[in-house]
Structure formats: structure tokens, C-alpha cells
Amino acid sequence: MIKAVRGTRDLLPPDTALWNFVEAAVRDVFRAYNFQEIRTPIFETTELFARGVGEETDIVGKEMYTWFDDQRSAETKLEDVFLSRQPKSAKQLAPVEFPELKYQPRTRLIRSQGKNEFVDYSSSPSPDLLHRLKEYSEIWGQIERRAKLRLVTDRRLPEGMRRLAGVLDIAITILDPRDSRPSQSLTLRPENTAGTVRAYIEHKLWDRGLNKLYYIGPQFRRERPQKGRYRQFYQIGAEVIGPPASGSESPVRDAEILEMLATLLDRLGITDWNLELNSVGCPADRAKFNEALRKALEPVKEKMCADCQRRAVTNPLRVFDCKVPEDQPIIEKLPRISQFLDAPCREHFEAVQKILTAVGVRFSLNDRLVRGLDYYTRTAFEFTHGALGAQNAILGGGRYDGLSEALGGPAAPGIGFAIGEDRLVMSLQEKSPAESVLRKPDVYVAPMAGMNADAARLARELRRHDLIVELGDDAFRLKKSFEAATKAGAKYILIVGENEVKADAFALKNLASGEQISVPRSDLARKISAREQVD
Numbered sequence: 001m002i003k004a005v006r007g008t009r010d011l012l013p014p015d016t017a018l019w020n021f022v023e024a025a026v027r028d029v030f031r032a033y034n035f036q037e038i039r040t041p042i043f044e045t046t047e048l049f050a051r052g053v054g055e056e057t058d059i060v061g062k063e064m065y066t067w068f069d070d071q072r073s074a075e076t077k078l079e080d081v082f083l084s085r086q087p088k089s090a091k092q093l094a095p096v097e098f099p100e101l102k103y104q105p106r107t108r109l110i111r112s113q114g115k116n117e118f119v120d121y122s123s124s125p126s127p128d129l130l131h132r133l134k135e136y137s138e139i140w141g142q143i144e145r146r147a148k149l150r151l152v153t154d155r156r157l158p159e160g161m162r163r164l165a166g167v168l169d170i171a172i173t174i175l176d177p178r179d180s181r182p183s184q185s186l187t188l189r190p191e192n193t194a195g196t197v198r199a200y201i202e203h204k205l206w207d208r209g210l211n212k213l214y215y216i217g218p219q220f221r222r223e224r225p226q227k228g229r230y231r232q233f234y235q236i237g238a239e240v241i242g243p244p245a246s247g248s249e250s251p252v253r254d255a256e257i258l259e260m261l262a263t264l265l266d267r268l269g270i271t272d273w274n275l276e277l278n279s280v281g282c283p284a285d286r287a288k289f290n291e292a293l294r295k296a297l298e299p300v301k302e303k304m305c306a307d308c309q310r311r312a313v314t315n316p317l318r319v320f321d322c323k324v325p326e327d328q329p330i331i332e333k334l335p336r337i338s339q340f341l342d343a344p345c346r347e348h349f350e351a352v353q354k355i356l357t358a359v360g361v362r363f364s365l366n367d368r369l370v371r372g373l374d375y376y377t378r379t380a381f382e383f384t385h386g387a388l389g390a391q392n393a394i395l396g397g398g399r400y401d402g403l404s405e406a407l408g409g410p411a412a413p414g415i416g417f418a419i420g421e422d423r424l425v426m427s428l429q430e431k432s433p434a435e436s437v438l439r440k441p442d443v444y445v446a447p448m449a450g451m452n453a454d455a456a457r458l459a460r461e462l463r464r465h466d467l468i469v470e471l472g473d474d475a476f477r478l479k480k481s482f483e484a485a486t487k488a489g490a491k492y493i494l495i496v497g498e499n500e501v502k503a504d505a506f507a508l509k510n511l512a513s514g515e516q517i518s519v520p521r522s523d524l525a526r527k528i529s530a531r532e533q534v535d
């Protein structure tokens with residue numbers, strides 16, 4: 001049996017009714033705040049996320065579904081790169097993800113031209129990686145003669161690295177974006193903010209002033225699947241972005257977004273949420289904070305996990321993403337961002353809090369909240385919900401005033417959030433099962449022998465009156481039609497026999513009460529919807 005891939009799932013009725021209920025409420029609430037929908041592609045260039053979200057983040061470093069969309073000559077054509085298409089023999093050779101190479105997760109064993117090769121898509125392979133690859137190559141070489149080592153990268157390698165690769169006998173293929181033969185590293189989007197800002201730049205949306213955009217759609221991260229955490233999951237997000245003159249930097253925007261979220265959650269009946277709020281400062285504050293972190297980590301980093309040891313050097317802020325329990329006491333003692341905010345950032349943050357208090361949105365301050373993406377500046381927040389257990393962040397977001405510039409665009413401060421729709425639906429399910437929002441058929445039209453055409457005509461007429469109609473089949477005996485109508489949850493069954501058609505009046509039976517009346521054709525729609533209200 002072919003099954004859905006690990007970490008992905010089918011959403012089936014009646015649960016989909018709950019998803020539609022959520023999305024309808026979202027569209028309704030967002031409209032009241034003057035947001036409009038944007039739909040960006042599900043895959044983008046890898047570079048967008050590397051530059052936007054940040055190379056050191058877990059998302060970009062470990063969790064992206066990346067592949068080469070390669071239309072090169074037969075010699076360099078790389079096939080079966082994508083995980084799900086790993087050939088059998090390659091799978092038997094080695095696990096797909098090598099624990100030793102965890103920090104270089106884009107290294108894959110692939111089969112190309114009948115040979116097994118290592119391929120590394122990371123932008124900056126380290127000398128250490130080259131050595132490790134070499135080691136693997138030797139082990140694998142013993143298992144399978146044809147195993148060969150090749151490093152494929154889409155960025156130019158420094159000369160020193162090239163020489164090292166030569167000594168280690170590693171073939172390097174550099175995929176040059178300027179090459180006349182097109183070749184691109186592509187990635188399934190792990191989030192939608194980078195794509196939205198790319199679209200903002202590409203379509204010069206600054207001409208429209210302040211943009212208030214929202215999206216609903218799937219995102220992809222190769223995380224360890226568990227309750228509330230999937231590899232294909234859905235986000236409902238919104239972004240407010242525009243040139244500084246449009247007021248995009250104003251604390252009014254931050255507070256409006258948070259108030260909109262509180263309104264949405266309340267409207268959906270999720271009341272026991274907690275809003276955690278922080279300011280991660282502007283780039284200048286962050287530089288000072290990073291420096292202080294680097295200093296504080298220097299004497300203790302040896303005791304920390306491998307990821308943290310690396311982060312302590314490359315991007316100390318990311319140490320706060322660490323989940324290793326043994327590292328937590330060290331992390332707890334590190335400096336706090338709140339000590340490094342400059343006056344404008346502090347005033348901005350205070351202004352946000354003042355409006356929130358005025359509009360009655362409760363929040364708690366948490367100066368440990370830095371969020372797992374690099375683009376954040378100033379306001380950062382998460383809404384948590386107790387019912388969700390370990391994966392309790394129902395949504396997260398914040399400001400990203402420098403993102404547009406980091407992607408090559410003009411200054412365009414912005415703020416946004418993304419709700420994990422899977423988690424939102426999960427919290428709703430506890431209170432209202434999908435059945436409660438599902439609209440069942442108003443009527444089941446049951447044709448007697450030979451009456452299919454007449455029944456279809458009648459069903460068509462009734463559906464024009466916004467009734468939900470299930471159409472039976474004259475191959476069913478009356479008893480089977482009744483069973484089908486009951487199973488479908490229909491309120492009424494309408495019998496279409498030869499006599500009824502002749503008289504132009506039909507037997508309408510209420511399946512709950514058992515009451516049956518004869519109703520003229522012209523009166524049917526009205527009777528069915530009117531009686532629905534009385535019931």
C-alpha cells in the first residue's frame with residue numbers, strides 16, 4: 001500500500017469543515033481590518049530563504065526541502081536528488097541524513113549516471129566537511145566499488161578550499177548561476193514572509209503605500225513529526241509592509257495586528273490564550289547584544305552542544321533556540337535583550353504596550369523571546385495555548401524592518417505573523433467537534449424505479465434555492481434510500497414516483513419526526529427551508 005509521506009497527512013471530511021470554518025472566520029475578520037489576500041508560489045529560490053530567514057537558523061540549516069532544478073548536460077545532470085526519490089540501493093548504503101553531518105543537512109547521497117555520489121548544496125562547505133566526506137567516501141567505497149565523491153555547490157569556493165579538495169581527491173562541480181545552462185537551487189517554502197517581501201520588491205508594491213496582505217497555505221519543514229508538528233503544515237499569516245512614509249514603522253501597526261489576532265481567537269471561541277511580547281531591538285542593539293552574548297558564551301561554550309558551540313561564534317542570538325536540557329541552565333544566565341534597547345526602540349515598545357492596554361488586549365512581557373528567524377527587529381510575539389501541550393505556540397510573528405533591504409529592495413519596514421492552522425484547528429476540536437460546523441443535506445431526493453431523470457430535475461431546482469440536496473438512484477429500493485438518507489444526515493427525504501410527478505406534488509418526510517406530508521412542486525423549496533427553521 002502506498003501511504004502518505006511521514007509528516008504529511010490527509011485532511012478528510014468532516015474535519016475539513018472545521019478548517020473551512022476557521023478560514024471563513026479569518027477572511028471575515030481580516031477584511032474588517034482592510035487586509036487583502038496574496039498568493040505566492042509554493043517554491044522559491046533557496047537563496048531567498050538563506051538571505052531572508054538566515055543561514056544559521058534551524059529552518060534554513062536543517063529543515064528545508066531543497067533540490068537542484070537542473071537542466072545541464074548529461075555529465076552534470078543530477079537526478080534523484082529529492083529525498084522521496086532516493087533509489088533503493090542508495091537507501092541501503094547509508095541513512096539519508098548523516099548524524100555526523102547534521103549541521104550540513106543539505107549533504108545527500110545521490111545516484112547519478114549509475115554512480116553513488118555525495119552532493120553538498122550548502123553555500124559554504126567547510127574544510128571539516130570535506131574531510132568528513134572523504135571519510136564517508138572511503139567507508140562507502142568498501143561497500144560499493146563505484147562510490148565516488150563529488151561536491152556540488154552553487155557558490156564559488158575559495159581557492160584554499162579548492163586546493164584542499166584536490167589533495168583529498170574530491171571532484172568539485174560548481175554550479176554557476178551565470179552559466180548559460182540554467183540550473184537553480186530551489187526550496188519548498190518553509191514560511192511565507194520571505195516570499196511576500198520578495199513579491200513586494202518584484203512588483204514594486206510600495207507604489208500602493210501601506211500594504212496589508214494575508215495568506216493561507218501549506219509550508220514545509222523537515223522537522224521530527226509529532227502531535228501538532230508536521231512536515232507539511234498550514235499557515236494563516238498576514239504582513240503589513242510599506243515605505244517608511246506610509247507609516248509602516250508606527251507602533252499603531254504592531255498594536256493593530258495584535259488586536260486583530262485577539263479578536264480572531266475570541267471570535268473562534270479560543271479564549272484561554274496567552275500573548276507573550278518582547279522587543280528584540282534594532283540592528284544596532286542586536287549587534288551590542290550579540291557581542292555581549294559572545295563574551296558571556298566564550299568561557300562556557302565548551303560545555304554546550306555542538307550546535308551552540310558553532311552558534312556562539314557565528315550567530316550567538318540563535319543559542320536561545322537550543323532545546324538541549326543540559327544547556328538550559330547556561331542559557332538562563334546569559335544577558336537579556338531588554339538591557340540593550342536604545343531609547344527609540346524602548347519608546348516604540350512602550351507605545352505598542354500603551355495601545356494594547358487601551359484596547360484591552362492582555363499580554364505578558366518575556367525578554368527571552370527572540371523567535372527562531374533572523375529577520376526580526378523590535379516587536380516580537382507569540383500566542384500560546386495550554387491545550388496544545390509541548391507545541392504550544394499557536395502563532396508567532398514580529399517586525400522585520402530590514403528584511404526588504406536584506407533582499408535587495410528599498411527600505412520597507414514591516415510586521416506580520418503566522419498562525420499554525422493545524423494547531424489552531426486542534427485547539428478548536430477540543431471544544432467543538434467538526435460535526436458541529438458541518439452543514440448536512442437538507443433533503444435526500446429518492447427516485448422510485450425509472451424516475452432518475454425526474455429526480456435529477458427536481459434536485460436541480462431545489463439546489464438553486466441554496467438547499468443542500470443529495471440525489472439518490474432509482475436502482476435503490478425505498479428501504480435502501482431511507483438508509484442512505486439517514487446515513488447522510490439529511491433532514492428530509494423526498495420521494496419521486498410516477499404518481500407524484502403526474503400530480504406535481506411530492507411526499508416529503510421529516511426523518512427525525514417521521515412526519516410525512518404531500519407538497520406541491522412550487523412549494524417544496526420554501527417548505528424545506530421554512531420547516532428547517534421551525535425544527
Ligand code: HAM
Pocket residue numbers: 190191192193221223228229230231233234235237238239372373393394395396397398399400415416417418419420421422423
Ligand atoms: P514561525 O514561528 O516559524 O514563524 O511559525 C509560525 C507558526 O507556524 C508557529 O507558531 C506554529 O504554530 C506553526 N508551525 C511552525 N512549524 C510548524 C510545524 N512543523 N507543524 C505545525 N505547525 C507549525 C513564521 O513562520 C514567520 N513567517 C511568522 C511571521 C510572519 N513573522 C512575521 N511575519
